[in-house]
Amino acid sequence: MIYIHKRIVKIATGTKSQTINICTEDNIHGEYDYILRIMDSKQFTSYDELTVKQFSSIDDLINSIQKDHHGIMEKSSGKTEQVISILDEAKENIHYTEKPSEWEEKAKEIVEKSIDQFILDFIDFPYLHRVEHSIHCELYNILSNGRLLGNQYPLGDHSISQAVHKEWPEYKPRPEKGNRRGNFDLSILSPEQLKRSTIKDFRYGRIKPFIAMELGLDYKLDHLDQDLYKLKNSEIQYGYLIHLIREQYVSDHFNDMERFILEEIHDPVKVAYARISDSMIYYKLVQDKDIKAIPIR
Incomplete structure (x- = not known):
């Protein structure tokens, strides 16, 4: 795990997908404000990559996962109005x-x-x-x-x-x-x-x-x-x-x-x-x- 803007961020990588789990402000294990899923293994990220990018905010981290890695928002606290998940974009285009x-x-x-x-x-x-x-x-x-x-x-x-x-x-x-x-x-x-x-x-x-x-x-x-x-x-x-x-x-x-x-x-x-x-x-x-x-x- 790593810390980004005082939040614990955990990456869980499976055989077919990867999740990026962003903890709540209390940083309690298993309690997440945001969960994003990357479905394409070629788009998987890593702790090193996230550390190097030096995100300006949690919003910036989320936007990067969605735009650069085609991440899908699976859970959102509703606090970040700027976040538009790939699934929501698909809804506008395919609905x-x-x-x-x-x-x-x-x-x-x-x-x-x-x-x-x-x-x-x-x-x-x-x-x-x-x-x-x-x-x-x-x-x-x-x-x-x-x-x-x-x-x-x-x-x-x-x-x-x-x-x-x-x-x-x-x-x-x-x-x-x-x-x-x-x-x-x-x-x-x-x-x-x-x-x-x-x-x-x-x-x-x-x-x-x-x-x-x-x-x-x-x-x-x-x-x-x-x-x-x-x-x-x-x-x-x-x-x-x-x-x-x-x-x-x-x-x-x-x-x-x-x-x-x-x-x-x-x-x-x-x-x-x-x-x-x-x-x-x-x-x-x-x-x-x-x-x-x-x-x-």
Whole structure:
């Protein structure tokens, strides 16, 4: 560790990334005002380099890490208004416009119809898949097999990508994950977003998907609640929760779960739901206002 303007600064270097941890004014181990992460090993810094630069302030140190080393601000005390992280710059450049494009409106319609059909298929064949990852693959195939979402689109000036992505990184880190980012189960990137992005933006998942989906199979209410927070934390424009239950594998207070689905989920997140019991089927399609119940014949 080193001291810069009376603050302890620690560098932690891993195999894929490096963090620069700037302690609070009390200099207590583990208590940091700022944490910056460098994702490219070629951009890693060192104690010697930071010492030689003789920064004029903590702001100057932070700006140098961001500008010279492409550092991403993972934690900020909020005291430094001058700091603009690489992630915030990406937000300005890659963020969807407030009014969706014609392509995005059509993609949203396709996604919702696909999710609805996916729910109805699950009702007909609840044991077509054993585990959740297999269900992810099925919905991915449904989405990517269509002409609009299955097309290839320009990425930046010289590359090609696609609209549907599995395990796309969350846009914002979450405190319960140690201020790291997890991944969305499925995401949609628009051609406009891809065209405005660089390979580095794409590689490090800095593009904010305008659609993200979280799927759950045979989970209790707490998992649904966590998935909701995940989508809302990253402020996804169109978020979808798809919650599937085969009742013989799950013991939960289903009335509470279904009340949560109907009363506590608010825009922009929408829920599709299906629960299969021995004698009844309960389900909700994306735009439904109520949960339907039908007997199994």
